[in-house]
Amino acid sequence: MKVRNTGNEEKIELQMTPMIDIVFQLLVFFIMTFKIVSQEGDFDIKMPLAAQGPGSISDETLLPLTLELQADATGKIARIQLNERSFGTFPELHDYVVGYIGTDENRRENTELEIRADYQLRYENVIEALSAVRGRRKDDGTIEDLITKIKFAPPQEEP
């Protein structure tokens, strides 16, 4: 019996082209559905239902602050007032609060602030106000607290 050993070696060749095509399809799919999102952070506020009565523990030597935010008809900020002082912009308010707190740890820990905003004011202005009074970003990137006891005034009626 003659056993043929020569020649007919079948080489199994893998077809690369379709595989590359499918791989590129997958890649394009994932690139298209990839979403770049910014980091999100939170402002904590505690809003207990029970109103703060005269028996609540608050430092009476510290002036309670009221931040009034008035809006124009379109919801943009029209007026920023902290107690009796008016400010043109939120950075001005921020600088004032930084100066007000200074290095007084008692003020830093115990000052209470109430935000009173117009109903139609755009929410981003409230967040900007919170950023201006809540803390300060230092040069090294860390955040120094300014006023931490922040609450909202009761909501107004819808106009």
Place this chain on the structure above:
Amino acid sequence: MRVKKSNSGVLEGDLTPMIDMTFQLIAFFMVLINFEQSEQHEKIQLPDSELAKPAAEKTEYPIILHLTQREEGQPETVILGGEEINIEALGPFLGREKQMYLGQGAKESEITVVIRAHKGARTGKVQNLIAKCQESSLENFKLRAKEDVGNF
């Protein structure tokens, strides 16, 4: 002079490294892609804040409420778990979420409401939302903002 003409002008490159890199890229994007919708919603554009830094600790019992902005005469609506609800009708839904956490052993004081409100929503509506949550005895709130990366 014998000029040897090569058979084909086709460049044959080795494709193996290219395919390897492509697989690497696919694996990269597969890991990064997040199909989870509960924490984010494309309708909501959060306001920017310099102080918005992701919290060091994860909120243990969060109830995430998205608040849209007004559109075409329709007031702001709340999106909770994929459902779009009016603020006034939110009570039972909040109760349901609360019961779920209480059933897991949480205390009422440990439940936090995370409010992801659109930057163009009216402040009054956010306050109404907070008041509605207070009616369900929820007291802890987190107002969510996007990190402000500043101007380039």
